[in-house]
Structure formats: structure tokens, C-alpha cells
Amino acid sequence: MVRPRTPAGRARETSRRLGALFPGTASDLCALDHADAFQLLAATILSAQCTDERVNLTTPGLFDRFPDAPSLAVAPVDEVEALIRSTGFFRAKTRSLIGMATAVVDRFDGVVPSRMEDLVTLPGVGRKTANVLRSVAFDLPGLPVDTHVQRLSRRLGLTDETDPVKVEHVLNAMVPAADRGRFSLRLILHGRATCRARSPRCQECVLADFCPAASLGTDAVPVGGDGPRTRRPTSRGATQPSGR
Numbered sequence: 001m002v003r004p005r006t007p008a009g010r011a012r013e014t015s016r017r018l019g020a021l022f023p024g025t026a027s028d029l030c031a032l033d034h035a036d037a038f039q040l041l042a043a044t045i046l047s048a049q050c051t052d053e054r055v056n057l058t059t060p061g062l063f064d065r066f067p068d069a070p071s072l073a074v075a076p077v078d079e080v081e082a083l084i085r086s087t088g089f090f091r092a093k094t095r096s097l098i099g100m101a102t103a104v105v106d107r108f109d110g111v112v113p114s115r116m117e118d119l120v121t122l123p124g125v126g127r128k129t130a131n132v133l134r135s136v137a138f139d140l141p142g143l144p145v146d147t148h149v150q151r152l153s154r155r156l157g158l159t160d161e162t163d164p165v166k167v168e169h170v171l172n173a174m175v176p177a178a179d180r181g182r183f184s185l186r187l188i189l190h191g192r193a194t195c196r197a198r199s200p201r202c203q204e205c206v207l208a209d210f211c212p213a214a215s216l217g218t219d220a221v222p223v224g225g226d227g228p229r230t231r232r233p234t235s236r237g238a239t240q241p242s243g244r
């Protein structure tokens with residue numbers, strides 16, 4: 001059994017093992033239902049502070065009425081608010097959705113752009129959402145960093161950075177460009193199923209034999225540290241709040 005001892009080695013082995021656990025492309029692994037880049041962008045905006053399941057229950061009604069940027073750009077605010085209300089923060093999300101659609105129509109001829117520097121100029125679109133679009137919709141390099149990716153990167157001893165942009169840059173240096181989107185999505189899936197924020201299931205984790213946090217029973221591990229390897233994996237020690 002390979003037991004890597006460096007952050008880059010752990011990233012490689014994490015990618016390999018989670019790839020076997022969660023096979024497929026970034027598009028295959030994305031849980032948000034969508035027909036094209038515009039719908040994925042709208043769904044990703046709706047997914048803030050909301051489950052993917054709830055978003056997937058909401059978007060059919062929204063896309064049935066407003067299927068593309070031109071229609072959503074001129075949508076009545078109160079109608080959009082009513083359609084997306086159950087996803088929470090519906091007033092702010094409505095502003096983002098209509099603002100995003102208007103910007104796509106006015107500045108990008110109705111076509112969602114694929115460049116990071118363009119995507120982040122759209123209302124409601126930050127670097128994380130832009131990376132989702134790049135990797136899932138356009139099959140381009142993009143490594144979204146959410147709370148799961150931050151938490152697992154720290155527990156696995158890949159980085160001790162806490163700023164999402166710095167985490168992204170550190171991981172980018174260790175993960176081949178073509179694998180970045182699915183690496184992020186696999187960390188998210190593993191974070192939801194096994195490496196949970198409050199009670200990680202280390203005893204059933206496929207990464208436990210080299211994960212520094214499994215050995216130490218805490219996520220406060222130094223990057224590059226191997227930690228003692230004689231203790232059994234424990235479920236103690238995770239205290240970060242959960243989140244998307």
C-alpha cells in the first residue's frame with residue numbers, strides 16, 4: 001500500500017483513490033441538474049447556503065419559465081423571487097440571477113464566458129462559482145474551493161492555508177490541470193459522505209492509512225507532518241462548521 005509522506009504525494013494518492021471511489025468527469029460528478037452553461041451558472045448561484053437537492057427541485061420551474069439569459073434578463077423580479085424562494089436568500093439571489101443574465105446579454109452577446117477574468121465580473125459570481133463553470137461546463141482547468149475542500153485539504157496535510165484563493169493556488173500546483181475540477185468535486189463528495197466536519201468516519205475512510213488527521217485525531221496538523229502511525233483512526237477532533 002502506497003503511503004505518501006509529502007503534501008504533493010498525498011494529493012496524488014488522494015486523487016487516485018478518490019478517483020476509484022468516485023469515477024467520471026467533472027460533469028459526471030456535478031450534482032446540479034443543468035442543460036447548458038447558463039443553467040449551471042444559475043443553479044450554482046442558487047446553491048449558496050442551500051442543498052443541491054433543493055436546488056434541483058427548484059430549477060425545473062425556473063428554467064421552464066426562463067430557460068436562457070435573454071428571458072431571465074427581463075424577468076419580473078417578484079416572479080423570480082416566488083420561483084426560487086425555497087432556496088433561501090431569495091431576494092439577493094434574484095438580484096444576482098437577473099443581474100447575471102443581463103450582463104451575459106449586454107456584455108457577452110448572450111453567451112456565458114469561459115475566462116475566469118470575465119466570469120468574476122458577473123453579478124453573484126465569485127472565484128468558486130467561476131471554477132465550477134470552467135471545469136464542469138467547459139472542461140477547462142478550474143478547482144473550486146468550498147468549505148469541504150478547505151477542511152479536507154487541511155486534514156490531509158495538503159496545505160495549512162485558510163484563505164480559499166491561497167488553497168486553490170497550492171492545490172493547483174499539486175494537481176494536473178486536467179484533473180483539478182474532478183479533484184475538487186471528489187473532495188466535496190468524500191467530505192459529505194465520510195470526512196464530515198463534526199464527525200469524520202475515519203475507520204471507513206480509504207485515505208486513513210496516510211491521512212495525518214486520522215492518526216492524530218485532529219485536523220490541526222502541520223503540512224508535511226506524518227504524525228504517529230500506530231494509533232487507530234479516530235472519529236474525534238473535527239470542529240469546523242459544515243458548509244458547501
Ligand code: SF4
Pocket residue numbers: 152155156194195196200201202205206207208209211212213214233
Ligand atoms: S482519515 Fe478521517 S480525517 Fe482523514 S480524510 Fe479520512 S475521514 Fe477525513
